[in-house]
Amino acid sequence: MTPSPFVQTPPAANSTLLEVHDLSVHYGYGEAATKAVQNVSFRLAHGEFVGLVGESGSGKSTLGFALTGLSKPPAHIEKGRILFGGKDIASLDAEQLREQRHGGIAMVLQSGMNALNPVRSIRNHFVDIFRAHGHVERSRWTARATELIGKVELTPTVLDRFPGELSGGMRQRVSIALALSLEPELMVFDEPTTALDVLVQHAVMNTIIELQKSENFTAILISHDLGIVLESAQRVMVMHEGRIVEDAPARQILTNPQADYTRMLLSHYADPRAEVVELPGFADRQQRRAEGAARTEAATHTPTVSPRTRRTDQHAMIVENVSKVYPAPRRGEAPVRAVDNVSFTLEPGAALALVGASGSGKSTIAKLITAVEKPTSGSIRFGDLDVGTLNRRHFRKLHRDVQMVFQDPYSALNPLHTVEYALTRPVVNFTGLTGTEARRRVLELLDIVGLSPVEEFAAKLPHQLSGGQRQRVVIARALASDPQVIIADEPVSMLDVSLRAGVLALLEDLREQWGVSLLYITHDLLSARVVTDNIMVLNGGAVVETGNTAAVLQNPQDDYTIRLLDAIPNPRKDVA
Amino acid sequence: MTSTTAAPRGADGLAPARPGPTDAPHAPSPLATSLGFVARKLGLFALTLWAAVTVNFLLPRLMPGTPADAALAKLAQNGPVSEATKAAIEAQLGVPTGNIFEQYLAYLHQVITLDFGISYTFYPQSVGELVSAALPYTLVLVGLVTVVAFILGTLLGVLAAWKRGTWLDSVPTLVGSFMSAFPYFWTALLLLFFAGHVLRLFPTSGAYGPTAEPNLSFEFLGDALYHGVLPALTILITSLGGWILGMRNTMISTLGDDYVTFAEANGLKPRTIALRYAARNAILPNLTSFGLALGGVVGGSILVEQVFGYPGIGYLLFNAVTNQDYPLMQALFLMITVSVLIANFLVDILYGVLDPRTRR
Incomplete structure (x- = not known):
C-alpha cells in the first residue's frame, strides 16, 4: 500500500x-x-x-x-x-x-x-x-x-x-x-x-x-x-x-x-408491528373506524356523471389454486414457477395486501388477474367472467371493472398529452360519455383525487406535476371506468415519504366509501399495515402466510415474514 | 447503533463459502458457450442461405413464359420464326426438362458448381467468367473503401464525442453531414470534372490504362490503384459523414451512462474511459449498420461504377438489367443475397466477440 x-x-x-x-x-x-x-x-x-x-x-x-x-x-x-x-x-x-x-x-x-x-x-x-x-x-x-x-x-x-x-x-x-x-x-x-x-x-x-x-x-x-x-x-x-x-x-x-x-x-416512520400505527393524516384503522370519519375530501363526493353512481351488482374476485409456469429461460434449466398454487378471494370493498420480495410472484398475480397472462392451472373468476380463459374480445368487460395503478408515476403518463387527454380517453372508451359530459366526468375525477382547481390541473402536462400529483392522475385514470377492483402495484414506492400518506389515504377512502376493492402489492409492510385488512405473504410464488394484516405482522409465523420485518429500517428499534 | 437482528447473511445468495447462484454446477464453460454460440449462428446462416437460394429458384418459375419465349417473341416481330430457329434458340437458352423437383436438384448442382450458364449480352462468355473478372475490382474498391470509411468515421466520431463542443467536434460533424448530403453521382461528377478534367490529376474512367494487361505485377497494381482513386474518394466522401454522426451520437449517450461516471470516480485514465468504456459500448449498435453496408458491397455502387466506367459488379448488373440478360442477373442477384448473408453472419460473430451479453 x-x-x-x-x-x-x-x-x-x-x-x-x-x-x-x-x-x-x-x-x-x-x-x-x-x-x-x-x-x-x-x-x-x-x-x-x-x-x-x-x-x-x-x-x-x-x-x-x-x-x-x-x-x-x-x-x-x-x-x-x-x-x-x-x-x-x-x-x-x-x-x-x-x-x-x-x-x-x-x-x-x-x-x-x-x-x-x-x-x-x-x-x-x-x-x-x-x-x-x-x-x-x-x-x-x-x-x-x-x-x-x-x-x-x-x-x-x-x-x-x-x-x-x-x-x-x-x-x-x-x-x-x-x-x-x-x-x-x-x-x-x-x-x-x-x-x-x-x-x-x-x-x-x-x-x-x-x-x-x-x-x-x-x-x-x-x-x-x-x-x-x-x-x-x-x-x-x-x-x-x-x-x-x-x-x-x-x-x-x-x-x-x-x-x-x-x-x-x-x-412518517412507525413500526408495522406496533399495536396502534399512526401516520400523519392517518389515524389507526380501528380508532378511525369508530369515529367513522373520512380522511380525504374525496370520499364525500359521489360520482354524478357516471352511469353507475352506486354499484348494484358487486362481485368478488375469486382466485383458486392458480399456478403460472414460465418456460425455462435457457436450455437445460428448470421452468420457472412464478406463481405456485395460490388461492384467495377479494371481497367487494375489501383490501388485501400481497407482500413479498422481488421475484416472489406478486406482479405475476396482478398480470393474471388483469388477464394480461393466462394461468397455467387453476381458475380466476370475477362475477360471471372466467378471467383465466378470457379471450381478447371480452377484455373490455373485465377492464371496465379491474384497473391498475402502476408503480412509477413518472413513466405511467404520456409526457406529450395533457392530464385532460389522459383522463378523457378511458372515460370515452369505457363509459360512452362524449363531449361536455365526458369533460364533466374528467373534472369530477380530478376532484375525487383531490387535484383542485380542477380546470387548472386538467390543462397541465405531466412534467408540470409533482410525483404525488402524477400518481393522483394515474389513480383518477384508473377510476375513469368506475371500476370494482383496483390493483395498486407499489403505488407509493417512488414517492417521497411526505407524499405517501396522502396517496394511501385516497386509496383507502375510495375503498371504504365506494366499495372499490383494493389489491395492494408491496414490499413495504408499514403501508400494507395502514391500508389493508388482510395480508398474504408470498415467497417463491407460493403463499407462506396469510391472515389479518395486524395479526400477521404482530405475530409472524413464517421465517420469511420475520426476515422481511427485520429488514425494515426502524430507527426507533434501539430507543424503545 | 446497528441493526440488532441481522437477516441471515447472503440474502442475495452471497455467502462466501457457498457457491453463488451463477456458480451452479451445470454452468457451461466459456469455451463450450462460445462454440455453441458459433454453431447456432452457423446453423441459422445455413438455413437462411438455403431459403434464399430456393427463393431465387422459385421466383423465375412463378413468372409466365421462359427466356426462350421472350427471345422468340422479339424475333417474331420481324416476321415468322421457323421451327429450326425455334429449336436452335431453345437449345441455346435451355428449356427446363423434368419435373420441378428434378429441376431443383439440377439447379442446386449448378449453384454448388457455380455454373450459371452463358451470358446473353457478352455471348459467348460464361456468367462465371464475367463475374469472376468483375468481382475483384468491386471487392477491392467498394469493400476496402467501406471498411476504411467505417474505421475512419468511427474514430472521428469518438474524437468528436470525447471533445464535445470543441473544434474537434464541430468541424468533422459539420463537414461530414455537409458532404454526405451530396448525392453520389454529383460528388462523382464534381471530382471527375475538377480532379480528372481540369487538373488532370487522375484518369477519368476505367480500372486500368488502355495498354495495361491485368496481372499481378506491381506495375499493373499501381496502375489499378491510380485508376481507383477517384471512385474510392467519391464513396469515402459520401459515406464518411454517416459513420461520424452515428458514432458521435451513440458515444455521447454512453458517456452519460453510469459506468462512465463510476470509471471517472475511480480515477481511470481519460484514454481508458474514452476507449474501453464509452467507445467500446457505443460501437455496438453501429456494427449492425456496418454489417448492412458490407453486405451491400458486392452489389457494388452502380452509380459510381457507371459514372467512372469502372468494370465492377455494379457496372455488370447495370448492363445485365438493361439487356434483359437473365442468366447474368440471376447469378448476380444470388451473389448479392449470399454476400449480405455472409456479412450479417460475420457481424453476428463479431457481436459475440465484442458483447458478452449476446453470447448466451
Missing part, C-alpha cells in the same frame, strides 16, 4: 478530514440558475459515519457529486470551498483530481446496477483501476482483487463474470469492492441500496456498516430514507431545499429533533 499523497501522518481520531465551507452549487448561471445547494458548511472528522438525508430535489446528490469532484456541466460550484486533507478540491486540475482518487475520495453510485461496464469482466474492472493508479504490483493483481471481492462477501469466481451475469445485489457489492480498491480515506455512498430488493438492501447495508468499521474509512451515506441512515450513521445531516437544516448525532435526531422538517420526516 502506497501512502496517500494527501495524508502525511497517520490520522489522529477526530482530526479534520473534510471541511466544507459555505458551499453553493448551481445548475446554470445568473438569475435562471437552479440553486441546488446553498451555503452549506460542515466538518467531517476521520473515521466518522455521517448520513445525509433529504427528499428528492433536496440537493443531497448534487452535494455528493460536488464533494467527489464529479459535478458535470451545467452544475458548477458557485462559491465556497471543499477542503479535503487541507486542499481545495475545486482548485485541482483534472489530472491531480484523477490521481487523488487513490487514497482520496471514492464514490459508490445510486444505480450500482448500471455502474459496471457491460462488456468488461469484473476482473478487468479491478485491473483498470490498478493500472490507472499503479498502487498494486502486477503480480499481486489477482490476489488483491480476490481479497477485495471477499471483503464484500462474494466468491472469487465472480471475477470472471460479466456484469450482466450478476444479480443487482452482487453488482452493487462489486461496485463497493471497486471503490474500496482505491484505499480511500472517504467513501461517499449515494443511495447505495435504493434500487435493490428489501432483503438484499438489508444485507448490502450490513456489509457497508461492517466494512466501515474494519477498513476504517470515513463515510457519507446519502439517502432519502431516514430509517436506513439512522440505523447506520453516527451523525445525521438533514437537507431540505439545498440547505442543511439539521446536523446532529443520530440519537439526538431521533429523540430530540430540532428542525420542523426533521420532525415531519420522522413522523
